[in-house]
Amino acid sequence: MRDSPLVADATRERIKDHARAIGYIYNRRAASLRTSRSGIVGVVVHDIMNPFFAEILRSIETELDRSRQTFLLSNHYDQLEKQRTFIDTLLQLGADGVIMSPAIGTPSEDIAMVEGNGLPAVLIARSVEGADVPVFRGDDAYGIGLATNHLISLGHTRIAMIGGTDQTSTGRDRYHGYVNAMEAAGLEVREGWRIPGPRTKQAGFEATQRFLAIEEKPTAAVCWNDLVAIGLMNGILRAGLTPGVDISVTGYDDLEEAVIATPALTTVWNGQREVGRRAARTLLDRLNGVEVHGGQELIRPELHVRSSTGVPRER
Amino acid sequence: MRDSPLVADATRERIKDHARAIGYIYNRRAASLRTSRSGIVGVVVHDIMNPFFAEILRSIETELDRSRQTFLLSNHYDQLEKQRTFIDTLLQLGADGVIMSPAIGTPSEDIAMVEGNGLPAVLIARSVEGADVPVFRGDDAYGIGLATNHLISLGHTRIAMIGGTDQTSTGRDRYHGYVNAMEAAGLEVREGWRIPGPRTKQAGFEATQRFLAIEEKPTAAVCWNDLVAIGLMNGILRAGLTPGVDISVTGYDDLEEAVIATPALTTVWNGQREVGRRAARTLLDRLNGVEVHGGQELIRPELHVRSSTGVPRER
């Protein structure tokens, strides 16, 4: 059945025909028990329904399909406990490897434990300090700098930052990138101009009130991602203002949706496809015994200017 | 380790301590080989990144987590081949059951084969003619009738239908529901008022041109789902018209996003949570040996009126 060259063609065919006839089903558990290879790769991210991760997953799926690996998906919703349960399941099933976007607070010991149990890991989108495994993510500080500088070059001086958290490497890098760009241009950064929060449309929509109430009336908002930006733009529209005219808004990620948002969203392409593709390939390489070095691989983001940004206008 | 009552407490604790100390990992493949229970439930849908399925999946996830079942997810992208490969994988892994939203063209023999191999199946969102398994889906004909009648009661007489396909049970039911509502009100249904297509924002957005070019200038559009409706509204906005004022638009599904769309979308709540919850529970019942009868269970949809619909206005 395994197309071994040690078996005569005629015999092989005879056996295969018979297998088909009786509806034989290959038992992967038994095979895996013997070979200690399962053909399963685990993938765990914050939330697979978030289009940012969804786009990464799609390219991982493409790569793994090609190598006939089954992929086991899970959300961790940034709950360490849920992530650990999933990792346990992978170990129990004898998974061959894992691609993870680590939950907030993942200690490097967790990664070391995974690797120590013979489960090669590759990280995406977020890094874990002290973990010696390959990491693929965008260059967030650089990327958010592109968005901030774009607004500055249009003449904006009061620029708010909406959404995100300090608890992930991504969140810290994006905030620093924004602060650095502002300071490099000699602009003030006020604590009140920052509205942290979840990274969803809902959160962006709900942040609108607070944003519009800021005393110094910022003329632009750098949003943590496209979802927050689209939510904020909807909120701005509801308030009777026009995004891209009255208030400039930038996103981050360049989701497929960014193009059809109204107005079309100026955003930073974050290389989701690239991240997924390279993470999957690197993991497959490791499974095939190729020596791979740990450390971050930063995908360089690009600014995509559309209609949600323009010259400042006082309210 | 399995907390058998046949083992003395002291022994149990001694063994468990030792297991922890040496980092013992339970081998589920071996256990499953012996017991022929794997703790794996497969879930296959058109596209997990589609928020409609995502919302169903979330409630399935909640139910399965509660019963400590691992769930293996897959998209089939309406490719029969991909669906079959996934089912094969489930059989090979000795999965305990499968929840599926069958790909377009799934023959009832495929479902019978699955069941025949000891893999209990439950269908969601779409049914398969001749398959004798439980099906949970919304009452699409009734639901689309709610949307259509709402528009008719506002005074609309030229109502288009955007998106969807005749190739799924859902698609056929929604189209018939629309036609029936129109005819019951003595209104004409023109072939040119129907613009079938994919069920995505992108598709809704791209349908705008064709929609606006229809000669009889419909004053309202019944959309196949919220994604198409949001895409269409974005297209209408770009064309300089205002959805809910110049053109009324209804969605279907009542995604979380419907509330924050601009204008807020009038749509039909389709009971995603309910579908997922009941499908998962029914499957778990079957796994526990409870006798379950096949046949459709229709969740009754509800109309949620918001701001994207109003009285007709001539263009």
Next chain:
DNA sequence: CTGAAAGCGCTTACAG
């Protein structure tokens, strides 16, 4: 080129 034996790590049933 083919066949028979051993063993992967569990669970079950049985003997002590």
Next chain:
DNA sequence: CTGAAAGCGCTTACAG
């Protein structure tokens, strides 16, 4: 209450 044996369905290595 504990221990030893058999067997789930594969793959590997070895003998013919």
